[in-house]
Amino acid sequence: MKLTVLGCSGGIGGAGRRTTAFLVDDDILIDGGSGVGDLSYEDLLCIDHIFITHAHLDHVAFIPFLVDTVGDERQRPITLYGTRETLHILRSHLFNWLVWPDFSTIPDRNHPFLRYQEIAVGDAIDLGGRKITPMPAHHTxxxxxxxxxxxxxxxxxxxxxxxxxxxxxxxDELPNLRHLIIEAAFPDALQGLALASRHLCPSLLAMMLRELNCRPEVYVTHLKPGKGKRIMAEVGAYELPMPVHRLRQGMVLEF
Ligand SMILES: [Zn+2]
Ligand SMILES: [Zn+2]
Structure with a gap:
């Protein structure tokens, strides 16, 4: 399998700064931030599955445009996977006929452009032998x-x-973790803000990586625009037990 980084920035500001969106093979999206907007129309048509980490706009903003753009050209609905809580937020506050139409009823309930599928931590979704399993996270x-x-x-x-x-x-329960994409949204000087907004900064990231028993290649994501170099310099100053890289838009990770 392969994962292509469409966007991994903690904000906007030019062509190199798209927000979180990863394309897995050519038919699965993980998160739908502004990185989705750089896919060609033909590539957009191939997306059958979208897995959402959480409802914040930097992770979902381009899903409404995607569904609206390709919905009437597809033979079957796009499936949007999220936990019960996250799907509730998206249905109440985004696909609510006010901010955007509810595409799970368009053109009608039996043949919608979009369908919702509830998922739960630990329960794998099997897509032709490719397994995607929600894991715990701790955010606002x-x-x-x-x-x-x-x-x-x-x-x-x-x-x-x-x-x-x-x-x-x-x-640590994953049997052969090759790649780990993990965030460091703020530099260490903003640790208070990182904790308040339930993000990571280099010191907290280093603490996590040192406590891991497994030894994956680590890729740091969600860096605040303008602070990326500083954040990565701080990460590099910690002695860490595995290789740590900055995740870059356009990178392809194979596993
Ligand atoms: Zn968030
Ligand atoms: Zn975010």
Missing amino acids: VPAVGYAVDSGSAQLAFTGDTTYSAEVLQAL
Whole structure:
């Protein structure tokens, strides 16, 4: 399997700064931030499944445009996967006929452009042998991460989360974790803000990585625009037990 980084910025500001969206193979999206907008129309038509970590706009903003753009050209609905809490937020506050139409009833309930599927932490969704399993996360709103299993190795994306022993335990339970995408939204000087907004900064990230028993390649995501170099310099100053890279838009991770 492969994961292509469509967006991994903690904000906007030019073509290199799209918000969180990952394309898995060519038919699965994990999160639907502004990175989705750079896919061609033909690529958009291939997306059958969208897994959402949480309802914050930087992770969902382009899903309404995607569904509206391709819905009438598709033979079957796009499936939007999220926890019960996250789907409730999206249905109440986004696909609510006020901000955007409810595409689960368009053109009619029997043949909609979009269908919702509830998922729960620990319960794998199997898409032709490719398994996607929601993992715990600890953020200001209900949130999950995802483990993606190709059958031979796993890639994990922790979504937006602050330090969490539960997250560490879930990562260590993966049998062959090859790639770990984890955030560091703020520099260490803003640790108070990182904790208040349930994000990570380099010191908290280092604490998590040191407590991990597994040794994946680590990719740091969700860096605040203008603070990326500083955040990565701070991460690099901690002695960490595994290789740590900055995640970049356009990167392809295979597993
Ligand atoms: Zn968030
Ligand atoms: Zn975010």
